[in-house]
Each structure stands twice: as C-alpha cells, then as structure tokens.
Amino acid sequence: MAEKKVLVVDDEIHIVYVAAIKLRNNGYEVVTATNGAEAFELACAEKPDIIVTDFQMPVMTGLEFVEKIRQNEETKDIPVILLTARSFAISKEQEQDLQISGCLSKPFSPRELLENIEDILYQRAVVNREA
Amino acid sequence: MLRGLCGKKLGAVGLKFRRDLYVIVTGIVAVSLFIGALAGWLDAGTEEGWRFAGYVQRAPLVLVCYVVGAVGVIWLGWYWLKLAGGTTSIARRLKKETADCRLSIADCKSKIGNRKSKISKVDKLSEAIAERIDSYSSVIGELEKQIEDLQIQIQLTQRQKRNIEAIIYSIRDAVIVIDEFDRLLMANEAAGRLFNFDFRSSQRKPIDELVFSEEGDAGKNEFVDFLRQSRQSKVRATRREIEFSGARTFDCIVSCVYDERGQICGVVAVLHDITREKEISQMKNDFVSQVSHELKTPLASISAYSEMLLDGEAKDGRMRKEFYSVIQSQAQRLNRLIEDILNTSRIESGLIKVERAPLSLAILIEEQLQMIKSYAEEKNIEIIAQKPIVFNQVYADKDMISQVIVNLLSNAVKYTPGGGSIKIETEVDETADIARVSITDTGVGIPEDEIEHVFDKFYRVGANESCAKGTGLGLNLVKQIIEKVHDGRVFVASEPGVGSTFGFELPLATRGAVEAVV
Numbered sequence: 303m304a305e306k307k308v309l310v311v312d313d314e315i316h317i318v319y320v321a322a323i324k325l326r327n328n329g330y331e332v333v334t335a336t337n338g339a340e341a342f343e344l345a346c347a348e349k350p351d352i353i354v355t356d357f358q359m360p361v362m363t364g365l366e367f368v369e370k371i372r373q374n375e376e377t378k379d380i381p382v383i384l385l386t387a388r389s390f391a392i393s394k395e396q397e398q399d400l401q402i403s404g405c406l407s408k409p410f411s412p413r414e415l416l417e418n419i420e421d422i423l424y425q426r427a428v429v430n431r432e433a
Numbered sequence: 434m435l436r437g438l439c440g441k442k443l444g445a446v447g448l449k450f451r452r453d454l455y456v457i458v459t460g461i462v463a464v465s466l467f468i469g470a471l472a473g474w475l476d477a478g479t480e481e482g483w484r485f486a487g488y489v490q491r492a493p494l495v496l497v498c499y500v501v502g503a504v505g506v507i508w509l510g511w512y513w514l515k516l517a518g519g520t521t522s523i524a525r526r527l528k529k530e531t532a533d534c535r536l537s538i539a540d541c542k543s544k545i546g547n548r549k550s551k552i553s554k555v556d557k558l559s560e561a562i563a564e565r566i567d568s569y570s571s572v573i574g575e576l577e578k579q580i581e582d583l584q585i586q587i588q589l590t591q592r593q594k595r596n597i598e599a600i601i602y603s604i605r606d607a608v609i610v611i612d613e614f615d616r617l618l619m620a621n622e623a624a625g626r627l628f629n630f631d632f633r634s635s636q637r638k639p640i641d642e643l644v645f646s647e648e649g650d651a652g653k654n655e656f657v658d659f660l661r662q663s664r665q666s667k668v669r670a671t672r673r674e675i676e677f678s679g680a681r682t683f684d685c686i687v688s689c690v691y692d693e694r695g696q697i698c699g700v701v702a703v704l705h706d707i708t709r710e711k712e713i714s715q716m717k718n719d720f721v722s723q724v725s726h727e728l729k730t731p732l733a734s735i736s737a738y739s740e741m742l743l744d745g746e747a748k749d750g751r752m753r754k755e756f757y758s759v760i761q762s763q764a765q766r767l768n769r770l771i772e773d774i775l776n777t778s779r780i781e782s783g784l785i786k787v788e789r790a791p792l793s794l795a796i797l798i799e800e801q802l803q804m805i806k807s808y809a810e811e812k813n814i815e816i817i818a819q820k821p822i823v824f825n826q827v828y829a830d831k832d833m834i835s836q837v838i839v840n841l842l843s844n845a846v847k848y849t850p851g852g853g854s855i856k857i858e859t860e861v862d863e864t865a866d867i868a869r870v871s872i873t874d875t876g877v878g879i880p881e882d883e884i885e886h887v888f889d890k891f892y893r894v895g896a897n898e899s900c901a902k903g904t905g906l907g908l909n910l911v912k913q914i915i916e917k918v919h920d921g922r923v924f925v926a927s928e929p930g931v932g933s934t935f936g937f938e939l940p941l942a943t944r945g946a947v948e949a950v951v
Contacts, residue, residue, distance in 0.1 A: 316734040316759050320741055327746050358726060387729035409733035412740055 305331040306423055309350035311341040311367065312385065313359045317408075321354060324412035325419070338362025342370050345377045351426075352403075352419055357386035365392070368400045381422050385410060607683075607704040610690075611640050613697055615661060627677075627704065628653065652677035656685060656704075663687040664700045674707070681708045716892075720906075727770055731763035738763075773906050776836070777890065780913040787830045787918055791942050794826050794834070794870055795819070795859050801838040802857070809846045815854040826861060826868040828942035833914045840907040841872045841935050848933070849876035866943065867921075871936035878929035887925060888912040908935075915939065 308330045310321045315336065322332040333348050335341035339362045341355060353371070357364040364384060371377040382401070384392065387408040397405070403422045406415060598619070601608050607624035611617055616637050625632030630643045641657045652675050663671055670688040677683065683704040690699040738756045747753040779785040802818060809816055827834075845855045853875035860869050879887060879894050886892045890909040908923075915921040915937045927933035 314730055314734065316763065317730075317737065319759075320734070320737040323746060323752075324741065327748075387726040387733070408729045409736035412737050412746070413744065 305329060306352070307331045307333065307348060307350040308419065309333050309335065309341060309345055309348065309353045309355075311335045311338065311353065311359070311364070312356040313337060314356070317356070317385070320412055321415060324416055328416055330419070338364065338367030338370075341367050342374075345371055345380065346374065349376065350380060352381050352383065352423060354383045354385065354415065354419070357384055357392070365396070365400070368402065372400060381426060383415070383418055383422070606706070607702075609640070609660075609702045609704075610699055611660060611664075611702075612699050613664070615640050615664070617643060618699060624704070650678040652683075656702075659685060660687060660700055660702055664689060664697060667697055675704075681706060682711050683707065720890075724770075724774065728767060731767040731770070734763040735760050735767070773836075773910055777906055777910050777913060780910070780917055785918070787833070789828050789830055791828055792826075792831050792834065794868055794939070797831070797835055798838055798857055798859065798870065801835055801842055804839065805842050805846055808843070809855070812846065812849070812851045812853075814846055814849050814851065816857070817854060818857040819859055826859075826942060827919075827939040829919050829939060830914075833918060834939075837911045837914050837937060838870070840911050841937075844907060844935070845872050845874040845876065845933075849874045853932075861941065863941070866941050867938045868941055869936060869938045871934055873932060873934040875932040878931055878933055879925070879927040880929055884925060884927055888923060911935075911937065 306329075308325050310318050310325070310332055311334070312318045312321075313336050318334045318336065322334055325332050333344055333350065335344050337359050338355075341353070342362070344350075345353060353368075355364045355367055359367075362370075364386075368382050368384075371380060371382075381403040383404040383406060384402050385406050385408055386392070392402070392405065396402075404418045406418065601619070602621045604621055605623055607627045608619075608621045609617065609624045610619040617635050617640050618637075620630075620632040620635065622632055625635075628644045635643055640660060644653050644657050655675050659673055659675070667689055668687075670686065672684060672686045675683050675685050684707045685702060685704050687700060687702045689697050690701060692698040738760045741747060742753065742756050747756050776785065798818060802816060806816070842855070842857075849855060855875075856871075856873045858871045858873075861867075862869060883894050887894065888908050888911070890906065892909075912923050915923050919939055921937055921939040923935075923937045925933065925935050
C-alpha cells in the first residue's frame, strides 16, 4: 500500500521535526514547511493526503493557508488538522466553514497526533469506498 | 371766645344803652321843663301861680318851652316806650343772646367735652398706636435680622453653588443634569466638548436637541434614549457602555434624582471615557493570549520530545542526544521568556537588584552575537560588527545590558527577511559623555505612526505581526533597563521597506559616576 503523505506546517522547527519523526517512524511520508505561503506551494505540488498546520505563523497564518487551499480546486478536499496554542482560537462555525477535521492544543502529544491522522484517513477511506 | 362774643354783644348793647341814656336824660330835662311850666300854669290860681303863669302867658319863650316841653314829653314818652321796648328787646336780646351764649357756652362746653373725649380717645389711640409701633418695631427688627440671616444664607448658598459648579465644571468626566421634562439643567465643559454644545448657555433646552446627532452618531442617539428610559423606568442608578463615533467608548452612569415627595425631579448622567482602559484591557488580553502561546511553544517541544523518548522513537544514541538537546534548549527558552516577564514587572515596581560593574559594550555585543549567530545563519542574514575599541566604557549591570543586546539583536534577525544584513556599531562620544550602540537592519521597517509606540509594553507593530512572533515585551524591557535603571536613552529610526536602526546610549563610566555609586 502506498504511503500516505502528510504535510506538516509549523514555524517552530522542533515541532515540525518531532512530528515528522513520529509520522515517518509509523510509515508516513512527510513534507514540511515553516510558513503558510511555502505550505500552499507544497500542497499544490505534493497533494498530500492530510495537512497538519500550526494556527499562528509568520507570512501567512494557518487560517489563511487553509482558506487558500479550500479555494483551490486541487487541494480543496484535503483534510486539515489544526495545531494551536490558544484556547478558543477558532470558533465552531469557522471549523465547519473551513472543513477543519481536527484541532489539537499545544503542547500536543505526537502519539495523539498520529491517532488523529489515522482516524481521519480511515474515515476518509470509508467514505470514498462507499462513494 | 364765648365770653368775648357775649362780651361783644353785651358791649354793643351797653353802647346802645349809653346812647339811649343820653336821650333819656335829654328827655327828662325836657319833660322837667314842661312839667315846670305846666305846674306854673296849674298854680295860676294861686298868686304865685299866676305870676308864673303870667310869665308864661307873657313870654313866647315860655310858650316855646311849653311846646318844646310838650313835644319833648311826647317824644320822650314815645322814646321811652321805644327805649323800654328797645330795652326790653335789648334785655330780651341780651337774655336771648345770653341764653344763646349760654347755649353756645354749653355747646362749646359739650363740644369741648366731646373734643376732650375725642382727644382722650386720640390720646389712647396714640398710646395704642405707639405701643403697636413699638411692638412692630421689635418685629421689624427681628424680620430685619432674619432678612440679614437669609441674605447671608443666600450668599453662602450661592457660594456653595458656585463651588459645586466649579467642581463639576472641572471634572474630566462629562456631567449632564436634566429635569423631569428632559430639559438640560446643568452640564460641564467636558459634556459641552463631547456633545458639541455651549454648556453655559444651553440651560432649559431639550436634551435631544442638544445631543441628538444628525450625522448618524448612533452612540449619541443611544445616550439620549438611555436617559429617557432611565427616567421613565425610575431606576435609582444604572450604567451602560456606549460607543460614540471615533471609536470612543464611554461608561455612562445614570441616576434618577428624587424630591422630598419621592417624585423624580431630574436625572444625572456621568460619562467616563473608558476608551483607553478598554484598549489596555484588550492589550492585556492580547498579551495574556500571546504569552500563553509563547510559553506553550517551548513547552510543546519539551513535551513532544519527552514523549518520543519514552515511546522509543529515538532510534539511536545520536537521535536521543538530539532530543535531549532540544528539550534542554526549549526549557532554557521557556525560562528566558518567564524571566523577561518577571524582569519587566520587577523593574516597573522598582524591586530589581542591580549589580553594576565596569564593562565593555563591544565585548558584550560580541558575546551575544555568538548566541544568535545560528539563528541568523538559518535565515542567511549577514552580521557586520565592529571590533571593540574601548574597554570598560560603562558602569552597568552586565546581565541586564546583555539582555538588552540580545533583545535588539534577536529582533533585528526576526524582522529581517532572508538574505538581509545587520550592522552593529559602538562609539564613544566624550563630548556628551556617553557610549552609544546602534543596530541597523535591512528589515521590514516600522510605519511612522507606530514608531513612538514600539517601546510600549505589549505593543506590537500591526503590519509586522505576521512576520514574527513576539510578546511585545522585548523592547519595553530594553527601555526599562536602559532608561529607568541606568539613566540612559533608547532611540529608533525606521523606514518601511528599507530597515530600522535601534540603539541605546549609556553614561560613560567616569570616576565620579563610579564613586557616586560605590
């Protein structure tokens, strides 16, 4: 089975690194970016199966990045997990509008991140199969 | 007078009587002559008589005397009759006039009596009036005293009113007082400025005419409605935040004023400008949110790497060592952030301990450059630093000045795009007796209207927030350390899109300064 590809976006290099190691150790292909603009280019180029992005980043915030990929035909259906250090950073309405699949609060657990990714990809596979 | 009148009358009667008396005497003489002649005639029968008679017969004079005497007798008789009558009439008249006089006297006496009684009544009345006047005088005196007291009280009240007005006029908050018909009773200068009316000449005008905004300032219209609703609902006190045009927010406190019958006689409104307070509150909220985010970031690394080690995700010794190193550096980062927050707080409260010593700014800069060098290299930023030329330039706390240099350098790297450059210069101005450090970058720059705020606590340049994270504390801490603790000066110059120059000046470590501190 082809490896699932994960795009990890965070301006904190250590976060990107630890997430990448965890996912790679569990059979995922990982591409990384440190800001929203770079991440959008990678998303269009790599077409990951799922995106994990920080909320607050320089150049382009996580929300702006997600809005942009939702407007792009090639990336609009990619599920997104949001990492945020702020409580109530995003409302339920925004979550629904931007089709955010999951939110994890920092400090997050790499184990929990892996579980979230696996759940979302599994559900997506089931939906695609039924469709 | 009565006697005089009677006297006059009697005198007139007497005068007349004396006149009549002469006539009477004359008459008597005449009569006597006649009688003598007559007697002589009658005695004619006698010799003597006849001799007398002979004379008479013989003398015409005697005849004349006979005639005159006869006339005299007749006339005298007539006159006596008249006189008698006159005398009688005089007597009657006298009697009448005496009676009249008596009547007059009696009348006068009665009149006098009446007058006397009237006079006595008048006297009594005068006495009573005098007594009344005396009593009224005392009452008037008391009233005058009361009037005086009232005038003093009025003056005191007017002075109190002026004092109260002066106090109200000087209050920075806008104060408006309206009556039960929504007409302005009083307003101070702040209210006049806020609602743009002449507060001294607008009394008794309807409040909605004075405050109502045709330009569509919803805040002013809401305020008028709030006043009216408060009065109609008779609330003792109520408050509401109202935002006026120009993004100014006011805390409006409205209280109804009740008279002695418990009826509303007016409404007092005090508007306190809380725009700045809300800004500060928002800044604090933003700060707390930002700080928590900043604290959570290194914490997230520490937590994640620790879990990775526990789960055995580090495949070899090298990776494990790498994980340990990350945990350690992030813990240090966390510690620095907490220290920044605490130091800012301590400096502001004056509790921080300062340990001054002679130190070289150039050497300090060199040391701190090593700490941010890797960060700069990641972004491909060139750092140009002068070589130190003077040692022991300033007398300062080494840790604090190091903190200042680190903050300025890290900001320069943070806000300079990749491929840029940062230049650090130090110089000594012996004329001004200062040492100066300047750090110039080719970063994003700062808009002109925000330059004056960059050293404010929690302040972050809006346009640059997306460029890099920050707490808004770094530059404030720099300012506190340089200016408050070391009597120096911070400065900044910037041009958007070109770059910024941040720097500070510290007094040179002269002998006098060293001795003063020691």
